[in-house]
Amino acid sequence: MNERDTGINFSFKRNDTVGAADAEADDTYLSECFVETGDLAVLQDTTNAKRIIVGRTGAGKSALIRKLKEVEEHVIDVPPQNLSLSYIANSDIINFFESAGVSLDLFYQLLWKHVLTVELLKYKFKIHNEAQKQSFLASLTSVFRRDHSKEQAINYLREWGEKFWNETEYRVQELTTKVETDLKAAIGADFGGMKLDASAGRKLTEEDKREVVQRGKKVVSQIQIKALSDVARMLSEDIFNDPQQKYFITIDGLDEHWVEESLRYKLIRSLIETVRSFLKLTHVKIVIALRVDLLNRVISKTKDAGFQEEKYESLYLKLRWSRPQLEELLDRRIEKLVRQRYTTRPVKLKELFPRQIGKITFFEYLVDRTFLRPRDAILFVNLCLDHAENRNSVTAQIVSTAEGEYSGKRMISLQEEWGGTYPFLSDYATLLQGRPYTFRYAAINREAFEEFFYARFSHNLDSDDSVIQSASDFILNGKGTLHSVLTTVFQVFYTVGLIGIKPDSTSGTYWSFHNNDAPSLGSIKPNSFAYVHPTFWRTLGIINRD
Missing domain, CATH: 1.10.8 (Helicase, Ruva Protein; domain 3)
Structure with missing residues (x-):
């Protein structure tokens, strides 16, 4: 095919690109070619509640954080990989109480508050050694000598911030060690002959478990919460109180493997709670980035009886282009x-x-x-x-x-993006191979679905995967209907973006990356249409008769 006459005297060279897909590797293009969609201005406004950047892979979360670092003077970066949180995952004492059923959420929140508070103070007052720390604490003591609550706050910093200038991971270990000591003391000699680890926690009798939970809760509830609240008030009223001096802490990379999976969900949930608690600091903003799929898993895995998802909505900055x-x-x-x-x-x-x-x-x-x-x-x-x-x-x-x-x-x-939630996504997708780009749910008959099921899932029938369970119940046990199984599969396709759904002839087509709300399950009938996203037509051999 003939080339166009562009009127530009040049030709493309090998390795020409318009930048890297990952913000971390996009130094050449990111700053100069940044497009302000309005999200950066929202992040810069410390009075705006939106501070949890939520988006799919590649939506620009890391690019936004990098740009924030460029345009703001006081930005502290706290990579989760540098926190040495594996120390908690490997703690026998922590694992013993976790497996016994003690909720350590307050401890995890304290951990984040402590780390973030010390990072702020260390940065603002340039505390790099013991002498600078003592000078800083002495100056605070002289100012707040008659304010009891603020004296308590200074005592907290003196007790728990033993070496401000050390790496953040040291402070995590320092705090965890002190809590371990308190938890172990709470058990006392009653369980003295037992090795305190996760295995022992699971083997406790129901009576012993109740006793351990009661004692553990008491320790957790007494973890310096009042003193830390005093610290937060002091930060807001007396230290970070200049509207001309804004401070930001950024935390990115939470979707990477910085700690064991189940603990990661609890720590992220506690971080979200901590970010919310820092709203009181008008001129400080904790900014974190979360992938949509990770946020969904965190909420699903840590949801408790009193959980109200809507109270977090005001914190979310949802990226859309x-x-x-x-x-x-x-x-x-x-x-x-x-x-x-x-x-x-x-x-x-x-x-x-x-x-x-x-x-x-x-x-x-x-x-x-x-x-x-x-x-x-x-x-x-x-x-x-x-x-x-x-x-x-x-x-x-x-x-x-x-x-x-x-x-x-x-x-x-x-598959890489959603594998943590849907490990068999690539197998599900074969159900779409060779189909028209749009088709009714009813176009997939039982024979075709059974062929797909046995070809893909016959070796994984004991999996707890929701699609495999639903398909197994229908095909092997006669439970449910083919439409209900297809609705389960197609809901996954919709969530990840493989398909759009048009419930009926009068409604529009829903796409997960366009819409805040998915079509209700009740609105989806056998005559509803699925539209395969054009991104995947070639790899799935989709037929486009247009």
């Missing part, structure tokens, strides 16, 4: 690529790519194959550039070749 914003992002990156080597004239995406693919513009074609997030768009363009070496434009044939690679890679990424 519009089509014009994505086009601006790509235009800026294309312009930078061309400008840094070839020309000073601003060059936009549409000048270097086909005007149309079929009946729509190239940009519409591209964005239809994304979840409206930057990473997808950048990856698609980069794959096109990879096949455009020594050309001065990208042809429709190159786009088609790149799309085949892109589709397969996006399916792999989908």
Whole structure:
């Protein structure tokens, strides 16, 4: 296919890209090509409650945090990997009480509050050694000599902040060791002959378990909560009280493996509670980033009787991108690529790519194959550039070749993103192979579903996976209906973005990355339509009769 005459005297070179998909590796492009969608301004406003950045993989959470560090003077980064929280996971005493049924949520919240408080004070007062710490505490003592609550706060810092200038992981170990000592003392000699670890906690009789829980709760409830509240009040009223001096703590990477899985959910839930408690500090903002799937798992795994999800909603900054914003992002990156080597004239995406693919513009074609997030768009363009070496434009044939690679890679990424929640997602997806891009639920008959079931799940029948359980109950035990099983499977497809759902002829099509609310299960009937997302047409062999 002939190349276009772009009027620009250049050709693409090997390894040309419009940036990296990951913010951590995107130094060349991220700062200069950043598009303000309004989210950065919200983060910068310390009086705005939104401080938990929520989005899918590639929506720009890390990029937003990196930009915040660029534009704000006082930003403290606390990587969870540096907290040495595996010390807690490996604590026999903690594991003993956890397995016995003692809720240690208050301890985990204290841990976060302590770490974040000390980080703030250490940063503001430049405490790097023992002398500086003593000088800082002495100055506070002289100011608040007659204020009992603030004297208590200073005593807390003196007792629990033994070495402010040490690494954060030291403070985690210091605090955990003191709590371990108190918990062990609470058991006393009554359980003296027993090795206190998780195994022993599980083997306790119901009577012993009740006694351990009662004693453990008493220790946890007495963990310096009042003193720490005094510290928070002192921070708000007397230390971080200048509206011209804003301070931020950022925590990213919570979706990585920084601690054992079940403990990670509890620690993240406690961190969310801690972030909420810091709202009282008007000029301090704790900013954390969470993937949607991880947030859902945290809520599911740590939900208790009194849990009210709506009380956290005001904290969430949910990332969403519009089509014009994505086009601006790509235009800026294309312009930078061309400008840094070839020309000073601003060059936009549409000048270097086909005007149309079929009946729509190239940009519409591209964005239809994304979840409206930057990473997808950048990856698609980069794959096109990879096949455009020594050309001065990208042809429709190159786009088609790149799309085949892109589709397969996006399916792999989908499994990686959602594997923690749906380990068999790739197996589920084979149910869609070779189908039309839109079809009714009723188009999948029992024979086809049984063939899929036995081919994919016959070796995993004892799994606690909800889809496998639902399918097993229907096929092997005659429970439920085929439609109810398909509704279960397709709800997973909808959640991860594989399909959109059109409940009936009068409603629109729901997509999980577009809508706050999913269609109600009651509205989905055998005649409801499923639409396979264009991202996956090529890898699933979807038939597009248009």
